[in-house]
Amino acid sequence: MRYSLLLLLLCYVTGTQAQQTQKPPLHGKSWMAVTGKPLAAAAGAMTFQKGGNAVDAACAMLAATCTMWDVLSWGGETQALIYNPKTGKVIAINALGIAPTGATPQFFKNKGYDFPPEYGPLAAVTPGTAGGLCYMLAAYGTLSLKEVLAPAIDMASGYAIEAQTANSMERGKNYIKQWPYSKAVFLTHPGEKREAPEAGEIFVQKDLLATLTKMVEAEQTALRNHKSRKEAIMAAYNRFYKGDIAKEFVRGCQEQGGLITMEDLARWKPVEEAPLHINYKGIEVYKLQEWTQGPMLLQSLNILENFDLKGMGYNSTEYIHTLYQTMSLAFADRDFYYGDPYFNPNSAIKGLLSKDYAKDRAKLINTAHNDAGAGPGDPYPYMGKTNPYLHFLQERSLLTDTANRKPGGFVPKHDATTLLQHGDINNIYAANTTDSAYMDRLWRGTTSVEAADKEGWVVSITPSGGWLPACIAGKTGIGMSQRLQSFVLDSAQCPFNVIAPGKRPRVTLTPSLALKDGKPFLCFGVQGGDTQDQNLLQFFLNVVEFGMTVQQATEAANINTNQLWLSLGGTTIKDREPRPGSILLNNNTTEKTRKALEQMGYHLSFGERTSGPINAIFLDKVHGTIWGGSSNHGEDYGIGW
Template identity: 60%
Template sequence: MRLHARLIVALTLLAPFTTADAQRTERPPLHGQHWVAVTGKPLAATAGAMIFQQGGNAVDAAVAMLAATCTMWDTLGCGGETQALIYHPGLKKVIGINGLGVAPTGATAEYFRSRGMQFPPEFGPLAAVTPGTPGALMVMLAEYGTMSLAQVLAPALQMAEQGYPIEAQLANGIHANRERIKQWKYSPSVFLPNTGQEREAPVAGQIFRQADLAATFRKLIDAEAQALRRRRPRKEAIMAAYERFYRGDIAEEIVRAVQEEGGLFTREDLANWQVKIEEPFSTTYRGVEVYKLQQWQQGPVMLQALNILENADLRGMGYNSAQYIHTVYQAMNLAYADRDFYYGDPAFAPEEPMRGLLSKEYARSRWGQMSLTRNDARVKPGDPYPFQGGTNPYTALLERWSTEGPRAMARAGAAGGETLRSDDATFDDAFTRGTTSIQAADKNGWMVSITPSGGWVPAVIAGRTGIGLSQRMQSFVTDPEDGPFNVIEPGKRPRVTLTPTIAMKDGEPWMAFSVQGGDTQDQDLLQFFLAMVEFNQTPQQAAEHPGFHSYQMRSSFGAHEARPGRLQLNERIPSWVRDELRTKGYSLEFATHTSGPITAIMWDRRNRSFWGAASNNGEDYGIAW
């Protein structure tokens, strides 16, 4: 009888977490019949709505949102990088957009090591790859949109020229970084409009204007207008603006200013760079097709984790039970270990073993290596080469692989061979370094997922262009022991964390989703996806899921450190789940919001309508009609 009473109490305690919490959401879901636009800032979503209401398709709206988020410095500037997946209803296929810049001329491993740098720096002109977002924006619009560049840039131009009320998050971020901003010649005039006052940074609600950026937008619009006056087709007119940015007077000013600040850009670096339209990778999980961009970004890590988890009965374990959390955590670590070692720019030799990494057979072998009872803090990259009929050329490097992070950290350590480590706050800031996300969909079947980033505050402003430059070069390594496929070379793209997603069911687009948060991105997206597919949650419920994070993989930022065995849980996880995880060897910590700022759009085929979602972990939100 006493045991029966205890069981009732336990079930009563568990019920609010597994049932009631799965029903309630802090934010209401969005519903639309004609279109949905979701992104990192409400004003940017409004820009997408304006384009939809003018008759644009989801690509037109997404491009307008991209320009608006850059203008609002939503953890990116216009000189950053843009990664996108587009479902094309006419072709009935998913298309990848690679708008990531490259290392400039002279950016070699030897260059940085000769200056006492283990990796390229986190900030400044030497952190910048060539601007990718303007090119990606114009190529997406030219190839898959319907409107003119002038039309889709109109909201962003108005925001730059007339200004917009800056929000507290950005204003306070500028204030916190004011001393670094002052190190660069052209950045203070953009970010510190209150020079001479006690607070030089803007305050929340202040009208924030960017005259130089507005002038750059006008130059692009003018290039398009001139081409149209010459009776050039719409696509060619948009690409005339592209030409002006990368080979004309805008490029000239960017290069001049970067070199003045001590950077490495040349005119040839910008002129030779191109947006790549590519075939994405995909896998199937429980009948759902999941699409990710190629291995120059971390997206395939989610595909690998799904392949591993297909071997588990996650539903039978129960949502966020100790065994569920352990199993998903271990699968993520296995996949991320492969990311750390094998991913890189496919345009450069050696060729990454992606066929083996994404095979179901390799996933089964990794599943067989996984402990079902204890955390394995010594997880290393596997060997996918036999699964594609090859021999691994890097077995010696694999044997020396350190799960603690770059071996060079120990070589550079203090007396006694100690490894230099940043404090946890600095590590966390780098590990979860933000971006934004953009989702758009329309009733004609277009669906877009974009994860743009780079050029976040504090950013180097490229002369009088108003363009904030990327900080993405820090994602390279300089030693093959730290990842032989991602060693910096001129013209090479760094392996980045930015990871848009599209999922399909029965040959139709089902969902577009992405998230910000550095190396946690595919951890959050994996859990979001599983919450829907395995546990039938709605997009909004899944977007607010009480997620968990591993820090066992190497950070893509800063000193590329790792924290094996560390597990961040949501505060709502019950005590008995925490206790069981501790017995499995985890070092636990807790946070209030752990889903990441997920944004998503789902097509409800039965009702012929859309669901939109934005998590309760950030400012992201959307609008629908």
């Protein structure tokens, strides 16, 4: 008995490194592949075993997750950060689709929308994933498209479907029945009580198989005609965006009421661009540009650098409050200043990422109470410029009175979990209700793909779009994206993100890379809409400030804020407006912390799982090995060797 107590004490005092995790950490000498589904991780492992590098493996995992409908499909969008060991540089890949011809604010206002719709052909931007995959593979991979797509093609010919995806099809069948091509693919037992496939059933996608086969055929024909490897892969790209695949996609989209044209597909292309980055205590943290919400994490780190987080203690009242207030300020800037930088020459991002701007924003934090009226700042003076949008900020304040809003009965879609309510909103929810649709979304969500190899290639991808219930475009087998809903229709909401043909919406999708001493340190990603950079911020701090391993950090309790404008879900202002002070805490939050937060003006709710499944890789320079972490919150899975 004494021995057991002594052992327990020793495990406790050795610190966080000794803490047990629900899933084992992953260790590899040669490579690491982590993503949203076990079969997709296996596709990455198979590709590594063929001799591919981390880019090849990441593309194979991306293709597999699309084929498995892991809350994305081939009609969705792909965002990536790649560390190139040959140049020592981080590369950003922008493979987000564009708004189609005719997608104007007035078009949607005439239909009674405050935002574009959530589902169906009118929610679609042009597909970006296929083009992004081809571009990454051609530029930075080593294998052929045929080799990289082999697992996905095998799966399209029939794979044993898992319960989560099958159940999503069943739950969404009322939507699916509206779209003839989706109905033919997803409802394999029409007229029966359960019309979707059952778990373990072999799920066949003949049309998608034909589409992927056509892409490989285009590549192989080009190779036989003595084209280079890169030229051959781009021949497959051209068949998808300009050839017979494109024609059928457009026909099927327009037949069902969509707007995408052949010209829209032909003029779209993936963009390789410079990532944004800041230095946090000697660590260079990289995110994509402000067409994503990624800079919100960078802004938050700049603000938090002004506080002693480690001294506050992990998830202490002071730490939670400081984190919440910081995120409120960063999200307020995101909601007003982020959007497609290629459409607006007045980008504010340089000012938003200024250390001086962050110091001044940090001074706004009230240490005793939540600031329900936290709003966008003015970053332009930090760039030596005058803000051209001050009049929109004044108009924006009239959209909703967030400062005096009560929490109400609304739970944003990214936070509609089984909640045990506490305090003055106890009467809003029944404690024993279970929102199975949310739990499914939390556990699956937007997929992340993380890969690294011994040569030094490191890849972080956060793909999404075309999720279930998806509207399939004709006989292509490709589900169309739903990303158009992330646009706004009025400049007062965000002058940078007003919908226009050819423009990219501001998305929540946000891969992450960090370098230390000039070498890869971490790559990490997560699903979860507006919660993504909230979760990733806390993951990063868990590792850097609190000394957790990547596996510990992926499983650690997070907080979520709803004091932000939602990027997804609902077509009215009321559906999307912020809920000041609304906070989701883990069930294990102490009673002392709960009471203190209530007194500070927070409206508390609780859940067992308070983040989406985080996937991460740590490059251990001391031992020359690779660590993988995959959260215990879903089916995400990793394989290392």
